[in-house]
Amino acid sequence: MSGPVDPRPEGARALRLHRELSRIWATGPGWQRLAAVNHSVIGMRMFITSFVFFLIAGVLGMLTRVQLATPESVFLDAETYNQVFTVHGSMMLFLFAIPMVESFAVYLTPKILGTRDFAFPRLTAYGYWCYLFGATIVTASLVLGVAPNSGWFMYTPLSSNVYTPGVNADIWLLGITFVEISALSLAIEIIVSVLKMRAPGMSLDRMPIFGWYILVTALMMIVAFPPLILASILLELERAFGLPFFDPTRGGDALLWQHLFWLFGHPDVYIIFLPMAGVLSTMIPVFAGRELVGFRAIVVAIIALAFLSFGIWVHHMFTVGIPHLALGFFSAGSAIVAVPTAIQIFAWLATLSHGRPRWGVPMLYIFGFFFVFAMGGLTGVMLAMVPFDWQAHDTYFVVAHMHYVVAGALAFPMVAALYYWLPLLTGRAAVERLSVLAFWLIFIGFNMTFFMMHLTGLLGMPRRVYTYRGDEGWNWLNLLSSVGGFVMTIGFGLLLIDVVVQLRYGRRARRDPWRATTFEWAMPMPPAPYAFASIPHVGPQTDGVPNGELAVALARGEGYLGSTRNGWQEAIGVHVTSGKPEQLIVLPNPTYLPLVTALFTCGAVLGFLFKAYWVSMVMALLTFGLFVLAGRRAGLPRDHGPLPVGLGVSVPPHTEAASPPSWLALIGALVANGTLFTSLVFGTFYLWLAGGDWQAMPPPEPSRILAFGAIACLVVAAVAARGSLRVVMAGGEATGWMAICAISLIVAVGMVVDLITGITPHPSAHALGATASVLLGYVGFHAAAGLLFLISNFQRIRNGYISQRRCTDLRLTRLWIDYTLVTGVIALGLVLALPSLVTVLGARP
């Protein structure tokens, strides 16, 4: 029979493009899965891993509730109880909450912003492996009976050597810091990708609100985590080598830990809340059937919230003896932080009230969130008032508040998001009967468990007691709380069954089942490894186009990069504000390097844990070596000039662009690093003022010749870094300048080491010497890291990866050495000023 062969050419073209892109982007089978770097794969792994830790932490929480259900219970002894509640809290916060919100960010952000992957896929994979290994160390410690037991915020002196002599605290300090490396690397990844890898045409005013939330959260992370990382390093130095930062008998101060911890801890609440608020701001307009009310007000509110959340860390320390006036700053700040939160809640309510809300399982959880978060917010304002906090501090009232704001603000939106995006993840539609029952069990169980804790707290039950007598009037409240815990657990069990049932028996979902407006629905369900067969352009021509139509057009390759080239994994880099295409980003293929690097990092951590410091040092050096190795053949080995990317646009590859992603990434890393350094300077002044006996110590007399010599060497290195960049940009050989730079850095490191060996008082004898040694160590470490930059530059020049047009590496080296110089001048200046500062202390009354 003859007749027209078409209408299939468009479909055939889409299929061909799909096959070509899949071949380029797919992760291999079997063991090759370990080499995955794709954001969809890593995001999903992270989600599943964090959910597993949620289940483990949930079981630990249930153990505590069994213990507390009745007075004088012998279910757990005191030591086991201490380990169980410490790991429950640490795991929920560090191994579930933060990674869970990160997993949402990793999986969804590129898709919502209309791009194919993150800017640094290998960093995403490295972050995941670090998280998995760090979390495994903490979990294994519980099985071995040596888990952390000082509470999830590890207050000193309880967590110091005197009161926790075993490895319990070390496991927390090293394991959690390991996980924080993961969080930091992902935060930098997210910032760069949101700012530089949106769909072309997506200017900042057109960026979906989810992008704003994730961007602000990632910026908060790079500032919030460094104080805790510093605190963990200092406490580990105290525990391992006796440097007494937190020991008041040797010039330290236990409260320094609290300051550094809560400088992280309070913003962390919002780091968990904001991505979930982003999820809500994405889902609510879809279910309301109208645009989000107050887009600009919400953007202003989340920026305000981000800053205010940093300025109220002391509200966790109202009872430590800080004068009233200072408490007033933090009390007032804690009250007004409710305003930007309320702006968001009213914007959501206004969106619902002005729209035509549809009902669905995600909406059930959204209403659960409203109820729970409003409760937590109100008790938060109560605790912000100093007199009330003095009464309720360290009671179960705080435990209740904390669970309402952190658990409620995370768990309910998380499950709402799970049901909302489940069709995207699996390609299957929801079956809602079991889901509704699961919701009510979780909602009732949650409130039954945690509302009662307000009452036990007001009746005076202190947190963290492993048992009670039974005559305090807490019995029935504790029993109800425990019963509620079991109801909630059954609810989560049903939820799990429901998800499995949907995965197994759910019918195929139609495309864009919720009629949403964001780009993640304009792609195959479940998503292909390349996410979009071609990248959409955001503009009047695509505004209002249903996602179904858009998906078909993109699948046919009608957007940017609608064909393949050289087997490259391609994405588009855009201008930060306007979203104009400005570079072609060529992403790396799957590699085992992130896994191997994370294994060596894990070796360094374990070496420290088992006090095999040489092993640890070798592993750390191998880790740095692998980072340098990773850069050996990164990028493109020759100049290409502008390349066509579709829709009549040509842009240079990222290696030749003026503002490549790596430039922004290093700025982000230096912001994080600068925060750590600022925290160290804060710690120095704090101990100077609050530490014991500083004025009684013989003032340290650092060698001025060595100190000024080190500064001079850093100046020479900075000049040489500029020289090498200038020469390469002029088409010349930079070997001479690079040699000068390297020699200057080596001499600077030598001088700093010499200064450290001559410190008085000895670093283990008094916090004065310990502080000076850490300040100097910071300078030495950064100068040595500058050498790694130079080694990388040298091998990349030899391999042809650096040219007149491709000189980003040398710009990065210059920036690093500039940073080292600035912080070096401050740190060495502070060390030189210590004798005068100590003398000034004599003027105190």
Add this chain to the structure above:
Amino acid sequence: MKVVTTVPPRRVWWLAAGFIVWCIALAALYAIHAIGCAFGWSPGALRWTLVLVFIAHLVVIGWMWGRIAKGAPDPGSGKTDSFLHDAIVWTTLTAFASGVLALGPPLLLSVCI
């Protein structure tokens, strides 16, 4: 033909500018208060020092707000500059209000008790 200009990326930093000054104010007030109490400054001198530091920061944020509010967005860059301009004005104003509310009233409290 209409010439479309792009908003420079550095303009995004202005979204944080007001609150960065707010953070500096908080850190400065907290540090000076701690030093004043530790070194036994007279309550009057300490209070007036804190008030001066507080006002200085408010003046800086207020000046920034005034400058930003006066500058009109570039019509050539479309809605992006208008959006950023509004957001910057309002974050700076919010930082000013947060300064007045959170850092001002506590200065009336007893100084070192």
